[in-house]
Amino acid sequence: MSGRAVPALEGGSPVRAERLPFFRSSFGDAEIEAVLDTLKSGWLTVGPKTSKFSDAFLAATDLPFGVPVNSCSSALLLALKVLGIDEGDEVITTPNTFTASVSMIHQAGASPVLADIELNTYGLDPAKVEAAITDRTRAILPVHYGGQACYIEALREIADRRGLLLVEDVAHGFGAELHGRHIGHHGEAAAFSFYATKNLSTGEGGYLACANAELEEEAALMGFHGMDRDAWKRYGDRGGWYYEVKRFGYKFNMTDIQAAMGLVQLARAEELRDARTKVVDQYQSAFAGREELILPITREGALHAWHLYVPRLAKGTLRIGRDEFLKALTAEGISPSLHFIPIHHHPVHRAYHGDIGESLPAAEEFYEGCFSLPLFPTQTSQETDQVIEAVLKLLDFYGT
Ligand SMILES: Cc1ncc(COP(=O)(O)O)c(C=O)c1O
Numbered sequence: 254m255s256g257r258a259v260p261a262l263e264g265g266s267p268v269r270a271e272r273l274p275f276f277r278s279s280f281g282d283a284e285i286e287a288v289l290d291t292l293k294s295g296w297l298t299v300g301p302k303t304s305k306f307s308d309a310f311l312a313a314t315d316l317p318f319g320v321p322v323n324s325c326s327s328a329l330l331l332a333l334k335v336l337g338i339d340e341g342d343e344v345i346t347t348p349n350t351f352t353a354s355v356s357m358i359h360q361a362g363a364s365p366v367l368a369d370i371e372l373n374t375y376g377l378d379p380a381k382v383e384a385a386i387t388d389r390t391r392a393i394l395p396v397h398y399g400g401q402a403c404y405i406e407a408l409r410e411i412a413d414r415r416g417l418l419l420v421e422d423v424a425h426g427f428g429a430e431l432h433g434r435h436i437g438h439h440g441e442a443a444a445f446s447f448y449a450t451k452n453l454s455t456g457e458g459g460y461l462a463c464a465n466a467e468l469e470e471e472a473a474l475m476g477f478h479g480m481d482r483d484a485w486k487r488y489g490d491r492g493g494w495y496y497e498v499k500r501f502g503y504k505f506n507m508t509d510i511q512a513a514m515g516l517v518q519l520a521r522a523e524e525l526r527d528a529r530t531k532v533v534d535q536y537q538s539a540f541a542g543r544e545e546l547i548l549p550i551t552r553e554g555a556l557h558a559w560h561l562y563v564p565r566l567a568k569g570t571l572r573i574g575r576d577e578f579l580k581a582l583t584a585e586g587i588s589p590s591l592h593f594i595p596i597h598h599h600p601v602h603r604a605y606h607g608d609i610g611e612s613l614p615a616a617e618e619f620y621e622g623c624f625s626l627p628l629f630p631t632q633t634s635q636e637t638d639q640v641i642e643a644v645l646k647l648l649d650f651y652g653t
Pocket residue numbers: 323324325326327350351353354396422424425445446447448458459
């Protein structure tokens with residue numbers, strides 16, 4: 254073993270004494286001041302900033318219609334319900350996602366069907382989606398994994414040809430483009446997340462982009478108790494106590510406090526994306542040519558938003574498996590993560606789908622080697638260098 258640094262897990266010294274977190278917030282003085290101004294304004298829930306944010310979000314993404322909501326999970330459920338998804342319907346989705354994409358299909362009363370992924374973008378494989386269509390299939394729900402477009406044009410073509418709806422999960426995709434346009438415009442609806450770690454954050458929050466004005470109107474109604482006017486119209490200039498409840502709706506509205514943060518983050522969007530891209534460029538050039546790693550690629554025509562940086566360990570190149578590798582990385586003072594434990598590995602989803610790993614070989618292969626490295630806008634180049642040093646140290650030590 255001489256000449257090779259000994260991993261901290263094996264008794265050597267760690268690369269970092271103080272652990273580098275997987276994520277650190279990018280909120281600065283501007284977000285803090287915007288929240289304080291909002292608190293002082295008295296508009297604590299839905300108010301002028303929520304509508305201002307909605308307009309600014311649509312302008313920034315060039316999407317036509319939509320409503321700001323309290324999470325991407327809410328946006329997904331709302332999308333499925335306003336599109337009429339119900340009991341007896343099947344919705345085809347991906348195993349490589351967070352539970353919300355699939356749980357919301359259950360919450361809508363429908364049955365999720367998992368189709369396999371492809372190993373370029375790690376999103377749904379269009380051929381596998383087509384093969385999973387039955388008489389009961391009503392919609393396809395793809396995820397733009399990690400911040401780049403999946404093969405959404407092919408999915409749109411299948412949906413059109415087979416008479417299906419398309420609901421895009423764009424939780425990771427704020428800032429991502431395909432052929433020069435922001436992603437989220439292929440589906441009848443597209444759900445964005447503004448959760449703490451996301452590329453645009455409001456702490457918690459989301460947005461449901463809609464393909465037309467009718468869907469937007471229905472989503473606004475269903476997302477706020479089925480009431481035909483929201484709080485600021487009721488208590489603001491246009492006054493009045495009267496409202497009508499037209500639907501059995503949800504309480505999914507965004508608040509002005511969230512919108513205030515969102516407006517600042519929108520103004521900083523380019524700066525935040527550039528900072529993420531810089532970290533990724535540093536990783537990609539340091540890891541290029543290492544046979545132990547399969548690096549993420551950007552598909553043709555896409556601008557990657559780099560929500561996640563996910564390399565994979567190449568089979569048979571290390572004496573240890575991925576789980577042990579992540580333990581060793583953690584011992585070096587680096588906090589890795591993993592996106593995602595496949596849906597059908599979780600107890601509740603497993604109870605529903607059964608043991609279907611064999612029918613999802615690409616998802617299994619991806620899971621066997623994948624891991625996520627720290628990637629956030631305030632990550633310094635020295636911190637990125639330390640992550641690189643730790644990864645290379647482990648590859649050198651554990652290489653076969
Ligand atoms: C792919 C995907 N979809 C949906 C969600 C749910 O987002 P939210 O936390 O805003 O509800 C997440 C959350 O991380 C996600 O990763």
